[in-house]
Amino acid sequence: MAKVTFLGLGVMGSPMAGHLEAKGHDVTVYNRTTAKAEAWAAAHKGGFAATPREAVEGAGFVMACVGNDDDLRSVCLGPDGAFAGMSAGSVFVDHTTVSAKVTRELAAVAAENGIGYVDAPVSGGQAGAENGVLSVMCGGTEEDYAKAEPIMAAYGRTVKRLGEVGMGQTAKMCNQICIAGLVQGLSEALLLAENSGLDGEALVEVIAGGAAGSWQMVNRHKTMLAGEYEHGFAVDWMRKDLAICLEAGEETGTPMPVTALVDQFYKDVQTMGGGRWDTSSLMARLKAFK
Template sequence: MAKVAFLGLGVMGYPMAGHLEAAGHEVTVFNRTAAKAATWAQDHKGGHAVTPREAAAGCDFVMACVGNDDDLRAVCLGADGAFAGMSEGAIFVDHTTVSAIVTRELAQLAQDAGLGYVDAPVSGGQAGAENGALSVMCGGSEAQYAAAEPIMAAYGKTVKRLGEVGMGQTAKMCNQICIAGLVQGLSEALHLAEKSGLDGEALVEVISGGAAGSWQMANRHKTMLADEYEHGFAVDWMRKDLAICLQAGDDVGASLPVTALVDQFYKDVQKMGGGRWDTSSLMKRLKFFG
């Protein structure tokens, strides 16, 4: 068992930290809203700290799951940042979806300080985090990944190294691109069915077992047909991720036309007031525009 810090207790981080404690690790948490960290400590057997540095002190591993590039820099750097509290040889594992730029920047700073760094964004949403069934896409050295993998297994159903630092984030971008295209296609199919008088539930029953089937179809079609979007991964966060995807495409010369188009569709959803709606709200956009 290891001594572990967990930084960031959002809808993903809160249960992920809980799985670490349940697996027998000694866990100290930090959250920008201190009351949430105190609540986590009451719900579990772990401790809580007032700064990332305090949480990271003496830990073998420091895991982070925060909002964006700036949030990640804030918990890592500075006098109260995690890097300042970590001991030489400790490993920082970043579960945040961030840009390759900040990943490489922080990995280099970690290396300069004698620390390990694994970028390990996750997929599976809140349900995956709560059930300990996330997919974890990792980049980092073989040795540092091998050390961190048993820790991540507490909440990861699939944990895989895909290359050196940055490859985990690249894999997450590919994941988000697939989701965006699938949700738009599913939305259009269900929208056509409704406009044509075809029963959407019956349609899904027929086509879901064939080549059209997907996780999105299985898990989101009922709420999409019911015009319910108050769950899952928010449009605001998806647009943040798609911006990273598009920048990554520009950086390597990869054409991502569908991604760019769906990003604009999500922009429409934000203008409709749906920034906190689930990503399946692309269906609502189609209904709005007829």
């Protein structure tokens, strides 16, 4: 069992920290809104602190799951940041989906202070975090990963090192690219079925076990057919991620025509007032723009 700090208690971070506590780790949490950290500590056998630096005192492992590049910098750097309070030999594990650029930037600062760094974005959504079955894509040295893997196992069903620092974030971008194109195709198929008088649920029952099947199809088709889009990863966050994907495409000379197109479709969803809808709301856009 280890002394662990968790920074960021959103819809993903809060249950992930809960799994760490349930596994017997000594957990201290920090959240930008201190009341949320205090509430988490009251509901679990854990403590909370008012700053990242205070929260990481004595921790062997510090896990973070915040919003974006700037949020990550803010919890890591500065006199009250996590790096200012972490001891040499400890390991920082970032579960935020951010750019590989900021990952390498912060990993370099961590290394200067003798701190290990593993970038470890996750996939599986809120349900995966709550059920402790996330997929965790990791980048970092073999030594740092080996230290952190047993800790991440508290909430990760699949935890894998994919290379050096930054490769975890690159893998997450590949994940988001696949989801974006897939959800658009699923939306078009379900709408064609609906407009043709074909029972959408019966259709999915037939094709989900074949080559067209996917997690999105199995888990989202019913709510998509019902026009319900309050079940998961928000469009606002997906556009943040797709911007990182497109930037990586430019940097590496990788054409991403489908990703660029679907990103604009999600922009349309935002214009419709659906920024907080889940990513399956591409179906709502099709109905509105037909």
